[in-house]
Amino acid sequence: MKRRIFMQGCIAFGATAVILPQVSILEAKEATGLKRVFYVKNSYNLQHENAKAITKLWIPLPLEGTYQSMSDFKFNANATKAYVTDKNAYKARTLYAEWKSGGEKILEVTYTITTYERTSDFSKATASTKYPKAVAHFLKPTAHIPTSGKVKELALQITKEAKTPLDKAKAIYLWVTENMYRDNSVIGCGVGDAGKAIEHNILGGKCTDISSVFVALLRSVGVPSREVFGIRLGKSRFSKACGGSDANGLAKITGAEHCRAEFYIDGLGWVPCDPADVTKVILVEKLTLKDPLVQQVRDYFFGNWEMNWMGYNFGRDFVLAPEPMQKPLNMFGYPYAEVDDEVLDYYAPASFRYSFVSQEKI
Amino acid sequence: MKKIIFFLLPLILFAKEELIIKVEGMHCPLCTTAVKKALKKVEGVETLKVLLETKTAILVAKDGIEDKVYLDAVKTTGYDGVIRSRHHLKD
Numbered sequence: 288m289k290r291r292i293f294m295q296g297c298i299a300f301g302a303t304a305v306i307l308p309q310v311s312i313l314e315a316k317e318a319t320g321l322k323r324v325f326y327v328k329n330s331y332n333l334q335h336e337n338a339k340a341i342t343k344l345w346i347p348l349p350l351e352g353t354y355q356s357m358s359d360f361k362f363n364a365n366a367t368k369a370y371v372t373d374k375n376a377y378k379a380r381t382l383y384a385e386w387k388s389g390g391e392k393i394l395e396v397t398y399t400i401t402t403y404e405r406t407s408d409f410s411k412a413t414a415s416t417k418y419p420k421a422v423a424h425f426l427k428p429t430a431h432i433p434t435s436g437k438v439k440e441l442a443l444q445i446t447k448e449a450k451t452p453l454d455k456a457k458a459i460y461l462w463v464t465e466n467m468y469r470d471n472s473v474i475g476c477g478v479g480d481a482g483k484a485i486e487h488n489i490l491g492g493k494c495t496d497i498s499s500v501f502v503a504l505l506r507s508v509g510v511p512s513r514e515v516f517g518i519r520l521g522k523s524r525f526s527k528a529c530g531g532s533d534a535n536g537l538a539k540i541t542g543a544e545h546c547r548a549e550f551y552i553d554g555l556g557w558v559p560c561d562p563a564d565v566t567k568v569i570l571v572e573k574l575t576l577k578d579p580l581v582q583q584v585r586d587y588f589f590g591n592w593e594m595n596w597m598g599y600n601f602g603r604d605f606v607l608a609p610e611p612m613q614k615p616l617n618m619f620g621y622p623y624a625e626v627d628d629e630v631l632d633y634y635a636p637a638s639f640r641y642s643f644v645s646q647e648k649i
Numbered sequence: 650m651k652k653i654i655f656f657l658l659p660l661i662l663f664a665k666e667e668l669i670i671k672v673e674g675m676h677c678p679l680c681t682t683a684v685k686k687a688l689k690k691v692e693g694v695e696t697l698k699v700l701l702e703t704k705t706a707i708l709v710a711k712d713g714i715e716d717k718v719y720l721d722a723v724k725t726t727g728y729d730g731v732i733r734s735r736h737h738l739k740d
Contacts (some may be wrong), residue, residue: 480675614701625678629682629685
């Protein structure tokens, strides 16, 4: 039997680009919020029947920001090659692995992630709409985030009384959390096709669907906005709907991917937001918008993020590196794999064969 | 005449053609897998590639399969297909 040599790596292995800090001056402020530390393990044992095919795997890694940082990154794989890269349009950190032939395809990734609760001081907001170039990028439409036609029409209607960018963001947040709802029948986090949702009045969805409508509406009235794809790591103080763990802080987080959103306000920088979790609390806790818990969560998730979650990237409708056969990728919140030109079902961890766990340091 | 038929018969029986089917509704990589699985089930399909970038399925199949057979297969994925081209392949 031919055995493969296991290859190991750490953050410095094969990709110096990723050890550079990704924190921009647009969000550079001291991390002061509640600190939480999680040890994360991702395990892969890819399964498919095509023994002669080349198997390629792209794994999203946590972004580096004022509110989260990764340390002790290690991976161990029996791959032909494996390395870290962020050479894509959104600088989405990626661990890439490739297997040239059949047999077991095993990879394990571990790291520690330290997070800080995000808050916002809205008194610092200005009404300026002069945005830095890197921010203005998030005003542009993508295939799933159109900013004209019915999307713009609806956004203008929602924001007709709003005078400042912050007023517009608040009006859109209130509209989304009041009119959209969580539909558990949607697979994964949803496609996030804001154009289709608004065009056909599809108001039910999951986190990517709801966040993408929020983002499209904001962009169409000139407020920079973006989805942040990530995963829940542990217990929420608000509701089991927003994350859970056992009494020892251990959380099985396979399938816990969650998309949040941000918008940009001059004087504040990127403002955290999570309209989708408001709708999830309503569904899971069997409450209405008027219930005190929902009111509390709705107020909180406009300007704050409880950091029992980590963000991966902001990528929408973009091309991974190295370039896959299928492109563009709608979003990169899940591992992505191709066997020659066939895509493994990333929404089905049992058949794809991946599992994630998170242990909070208590 | 019999000789002509004798020589032409294999060409008729084993003739192949290449088709390009546009599937405009595909919006993510997993859609390509669904379309590929559906078209693979069509008897006579020999090679098949589905690409998200061009939203097309390119296939080589036994000659003479009706358009409807391919389009019905695509339809099972929830998307509509349009035959963009089909031409005979020379041996």
